Amino acid sequence: MTSSNLLKVALAQISPVWLDKAATLEKVKTSITDAAAQGCELVVFGEGLVPGYPFWLSMTNGSAWDDKVQKEIHAHYLRNAVQFESGDLLEIQELAKKLKIAIYLGIIERPIDRGGHSIYCSLVYIDADGEIKSVHRKLQPTYEERLTWSPGDGNGLQVHSLKEFTVGGLNCWENWMPLA
Template sequence: MSLSVNNSSKKDQLNVAIAQIAPVWLDREATLQKVSDAISDAANQKAELIGFGETVLPGYPFWIERTDGARFNDPIQKEMHAHYLDQAVVIERGDLNGICAQARDHGMAIYLGIYERPADRGGHSGFCSLVYINELGVIGSVHRKLMPTYEERLTWSPGDGNGLRTHALGAFRVGGLNCWENWMPLARTALYADGEDFHFACWPGGERNTAISPFLAQEGRSYVMSVSGLMRVSDFPADTPHLERILAGNGDAEFLANGGSCLVAPDGSYVIEPVIGVEAVKTATIDHAMVRRERQNFDPVGHYSRPDVLKLDVDRRRQTAARFID
């Protein structure tokens, strides 16, 4: 005799959307419009959560490895830094107010990768940040990338643990990390310990980056949404500073980043296969009952943990250079 058990219900389900889009490179306002259009598209598909790639707003710093970015006191690097800062997102200025309003109007949560120019760090350094906006249109967290990767350190500042937080969304608790932070076991553990069962991973683009997604899903016994950016030669505005030099060596290749966004279930199987080489908004319905089933034999911070032997301390205070007492 076989026994069939259906422990799922409508309240367990969440409709989620991958938004793989290319920026209008280093043009904040034009890229904001593309982000807004993708949100509208997802709303038409009844999405309750949408995610975008790393620093899609206003774009990834592709120039560094292509213009001798480590050359000290170089006029080109200074000019590009200033141009990047000019197009960065200043949350305190209200740059995301329109996106927050869309989230509220559609009842949709949003993970958005931005290049952030925060006032609380003086306003002239930038951070690779992942912003979570909840379904009420309220910014729930701004996670500044803990350690920029390789040449990224020449333009992005190291962040802090303030954004290592999860958020309630329907039956799920959602959390996220930027790019190679997803390779950091302790950063992942911090989110697991905060109850994460839906993990959002953002990447600048390239399907090899999202190859880790099935592993993350099986380790966390969580859904994993990996969203990458896309970057084509045609996405560079004609007035981009030093454009010829940036594109030199690209040959006839169309892409600098070819996407790879995907959605993986807690057992490591694909819900949405990697999307390569195209802009797309793709939706799927996920079911929290699958999380509960997969946690039966492994729960990384529950029954399969030993906090008496291994324990993690997480400092979630926002780092600042000064504390003013008036």
């Protein structure tokens, strides 16, 4: 076999610095650097890594109406969501380009071009040239996730060429959805 028909993939199973976008992105950069040093050509991170999964919804009264604690936690979550327009992923993109490694990164996204009021559980594909090639927003948040994440659409369901391979990604239970 030649190296053209092999693809070395790293699965970065790291935890976030919960609800801290900047600190979690530092951990992501370390994992990307480690993966590249081991000769990986693609590194994959889990769902909602940056800034973390909203597990407080299951552990508190997440659906309480007009609850001060829920409002404060959600507001903090919004402030730590990723905004491409603010350059939140520029350092990750530069690192991908420098190290010539592709990345799938699970983020909580707060897109300004959609008003900046909704957040999405998104999977971002950054190619080895450091370009964001797709942003897949989770089609249907499940259970308590619906209290904080907006449903996505099919626009981000894209695959990408990587060497002789075609790669794609889904969020969580989307892997059980036959049409996705």
